[in-house]
Amino acid sequence: GGGGGGGGSGSSSSSSGGGGESGGNPTFLIMVVQNIAVMRKLAGAPPSFTLFCDGFKAFNLQMGPPDPVKLAMSLEWASLFKGAFEDDTEATATMRGHLFWGGVLTAVTVAIHMAALKIAEGCGVFVPDMFTFPWYEVVAFTTLAMGMFDTGVAVLVEPLAALGWKALAALEVLLCLCLLLGITWRAAQFGERHAWLPLAIAPTRRKTADRSKGQSGQGAEKEQVYFTKDEFLSSAVLAGLTEREALDLFHAIDLDGNGILDMEEIGNAIGRDKVPNKVPIARASWYEVCYTMLALGGQNSGIWQLRTGLKRHPVWDDFFSYYSPAHRLHYTANLVRQLALSVAFNALSDRPTTQICTLVGIETPYALCCLWYAVCPNMALARLEITCIVSRWLGYCFMLLGVLGVLDLKLAAAMALYTNIFILVQTVLTQLSPLIIKAERKLYRAWLEHLRPRCVEAAAALAQAARWGGRKALAALLLAAACLAAACAIAQRKFKEAQKEYKERQRLRAAEQARLEAETAARQVSNHLLAKLEAKRAAQARQDHRRLSAELLEAEQSLAAA
Numbered sequence: 161g162g163g164g165g166g167g168g169s170g171s172s173s174s175s176s177g178g179g180g181e182s183g184g185n186p187t188f189l190i191m192v193v194q195n196i197a198v199m200r201k202l203a204g205a206p207p208s209f210t211l212f213c214d215g216f217k218a219f220n221l222q223m224g225p226p227d228p229v230k231l232a233m234s235l236e237w238a239s240l241f242k243g244a245f246e247d248d249t250e251a252t253a254t255m256r257g258h259l260f261w262g263g264v265l266t267a268v269t270v271a272i273h274m275a276a277l278k279i280a281e282g283c284g285v286f287v288p289d290m291f292t293f294p295w296y297e298v299v300a301f302t303t304l305a306m307g308m309f310d311t312g313v314a315v316l317v318e319p320l321a322a323l324g325w326k327a328l329a330a331l332e333v334l335l336c337l338c339l340l341l342g343i344t345w346r347a348a349q350f351g352e353r354h355a356w357l358p359l360a361i362a363p364t365r366r367k368t369a370d371r372s373k374g375q376s377g378q379g380a381e382k383e384q385v386y387f388t389k390d391e392f393l394s395s396a397v398l399a400g401l402t403e404r405e406a407l408d409l410f411h412a413i414d415l416d417g418n419g420i421l422d423m424e425e426i427g428n429a430i431g432r433d434k435v436p437n438k439v440p441i442a443r444a445s446w447y448e449v450c451y452t453m454l455a456l457g458g459q460n461s462g463i464w465q466l467r468t469g470l471k472r473h474p475v476w477d478d479f480f481s482y483y484s485p486a487h488r489l490h491y492t493a494n495l496v497r498q499l500a501l502s503v504a505f506n507a508l509s510d511r512p513t514t515q516i517c518t519l520v521g522i523e524t525p526y527a528l529c530c531l532w533y534a535v536c537p538n539m540a541l542a543r544l545e546i547t548c549i550v551s552r553w554l555g556y557c558f559m560l561l562g563v564l565g566v567l568d569l570k571l572a573a574a575m576a577l578y579t580n581i582f583i584l585v586q587t588v589l590t591q592l593s594p595l596i597i598k599a600e601r602k603l604y605r606a607w608l609e610h611l612r613p614r615c616v617e618a619a620a621a622l623a624q625a626a627r628w629g630g631r632k633a634l635a636a637l638l639l640a641a642a643c644l645a646a647a648c649a650i651a652q653r654k655f656k657e658a659q660k661e662y663k664e665r666q667r668l669r670a671a672e673q674a675r676l677e678a679e680t681a682a683r684q685v686s687n688h689l690l691a692k693l694e695a696k697r698a699a700q701a702r703q704d705h706r707r708l709s710a711e712l713l714e715a716e717q718s719l720a721a722a
Contacts, residue, residue, distance in 0.1 A: 188541065191494075192548060192587045193219045194306040196580050199555075201505040202519075204512035204563050209573040212580075220307030224253065225260040251311075251318040251506075252325045258311045259328070262304065270297060289474030299479060301339070302491070306498045308336050313502040336495070344492045346473075350480040351488050353470045357420075358462040359388070361539075362444035362452045364437055387421040388463055420463075441534060449534075453543040460537040482541065486533040497526050516560045523553045544590045548583045555579040 193216050199205075200213035217223070273296055280287050289295065315321050315329035387395075389410060396406030411417075413425050441449055441461040452459070464481050466472050483490045500522045508515035527549045534542040555576035562572025 188544060188548075189587045189591055190219060190303045191306065192583055194303075195498075195501075195552065196584065197222070198306065198310050198501060198505055199576075199580070201509055202559060203509050203515045204569065205559070205576075206570055206573045209577050212577055220310060221258050221261040221265065221304070222254050222307060222311060223261060224257040249318050249320050251314040252321050255311055255315050255325055255329060258307065262308075266297075269300060273297065292474070295475040299475065302343070305336050305339060305495055306502075308332050309495075309499050309502040310505070312336070313499070314506040317503075317507045333499075336499070340492055340495045343495070344489060346476045347480055347488045347492065350464075350473070350476060351485075353472065354464040354466055354477070356462055356485045357465050358440035358442060359460060360438040360440050361459045361461060362439050362441055362448045364439050364444060364448055388460070389419050391459065392421060453534075453539045453546075459539055461534060461539065461542075462537050464537075482536055482538070484534055484537050484542075487530075487535045490535055493526065493529075497522060512563050516556065516563050519556045520553070520560055523549075523556055527553045540590055540593060544587060547586050551579040551583045551586075 196213055197216035197218075197220050198213075200210050200217065202209070202213075273291075273293060277287060277291075277293060279285075312329040312333040315325050316333070321329075392410050393403065393406045396409060401409070410421070413421055415425055439448070441452065444452070461484065464477070466477075480488060487493075501519065504515055504518040504522065508518060530546060530549050535545040536542040558567065558572045558575040558579070561567040562569040567575075
């Protein structure tokens with residue numbers, strides 16, 4: 161993580177923010193995907209759910225190593241370690257691949273980073289403190305904690321794992337715990353060096369006088385902070401000003417020169433009656449907070465201001481400025497949660513009910529803490545964190561209902577799957593939001609600079625042409641209307657004639673069709689009568705033949721008798 165901040169113009173004051181209107185932080189996306197990958201070990205889940213989560217295990221570096229490397233890492237050739245690494249469990253196979261890919265990724269990252277720093281130094285390009293060695297590697301290492309916890313705990317709880325693999329797993333978990341303690345210590349130092357200044361960004365229907373009710377001294381003075389320098393410049397550029405004009409306007413309004421516009425300065429500039437009625441997030445209602453997160457996602461609820469006489473850290477101050485005062489230890493709490501989840505997923509994999517109840521118990525207090533107070537000063541990141549936490553908690557609750565038999569297990573797994581897909585889509589959209597906002601600003605600026613002047617010029621030319629030839633245009637318009645009316649009358653008459661001719665043709669066609677049908681029916685009747693007549697004649701002939709045969713027989717008998 162690392163965010164820009166609006167630095168004050170004074171020599172003893174500076175501030176850190178959550179990145180202004182930036183909503184993109186790749187660390188959030190990596191952690192979301194890592195949490196989805198760990199859920200593949202959820203006991204009792206259908207194969208489709210496990211297959212979906214298993215597709216993201218590469219983000220935890222839990223792929224198998226290549227075959228030559230696998231053979232070399234088996235360590236069976238080393239008599240010193242004979243028996244210490246001889247096992248064939250799934251956990252140790254994952255550990256083998258995790259160690260290999262972790263080492264390869266670390267080596268490649270360090271090599272590329274050092275090469276990039278050398279190139280930047282040779283070209284005279286300024287490199288921010290965030291991207292210097294070794295701070296870039298330290299911050300990048302924090303994204304590997306979830307995979308290290310999951311892999312190491314899986315080996316530690318595996319009863320058939322060899323002793324050597326258990327020692328490596330314990331070392332890996334211990335390294336993560338040291339990272340946790342180090343980040344906690346850095347967070348405490350950050351809190352000692354900085355003071356939190358809340359910004360009034362939540363629109364409210366309450367009267368302005370209610371905003372300062374019950375406030376006095378330094379607390380009331382802090383709530384008067386309204387705009388940082390970056391927020392003012394971005395809004396002014398979006399309104400059509402150039403960056404130079406926006407900067408001049410900011411310095412004209414900023415009377416005390418501290419790099420922050422408070423209510424008094426804004427009121428002097430635009431009038432007291434036009435100052436927006438807003439309150440800080442801490443004093444806003446739930447409805448006002450939700451509206452601010454949805455509609456004003458690019459703003460910050462406050463800024464971290466460096467205390468007078470102290471020196472800011474080049475990396476960790478930007479890292480912790482992504483979190484609000486109540487969540488300065490949010491990253492530490494998240495690491496503790498990841499460790500607890502890893503233990504629950506791996507140690508309770510054969511007890512589905514106990515496992516899912518433990519997972520819900522871990523996620524519930526974590527979700528309540530994040531809902532009670534926004535995690536990040538930036539409203540877009542706070543919205544992302546809250547939706548991810550609540551959706552993940554809902555997914556575990558659905559699986560709990562499925563395991564207990566309240567819901568069908570396949571339906572519960574499908575609901576949990578949909579919640580994870582929603583988390584993934586929401587995170588990706590939040591990462592892309594800075595690009596979308598930048599493209600929107602470019603389009604709006606192109607409209608202001610190119611399209612709108614041309615449209616105004618075209619409208620002015622049309623108005624001038626109308627003023628020059630108004631009567632001629634009116635006469636031409638009347639003539640065109642008359643011609644159009646005559647054409648319509650002619651077309652209507654032609655249409656009626658064509659319609660009459662069409663109806664006559666339809667009538668003749670219908671009469672011809674009726675005549676043909678009558679002839680066909682008469683022909684069928686005559687054929688039927690002829691067939692009946694032939695049948696009657698044949699029957700009569702057979703009867704006459706039968707009668708003549710009988711008479712001949714009688715004559716022969718009489719002759720014989722005579």
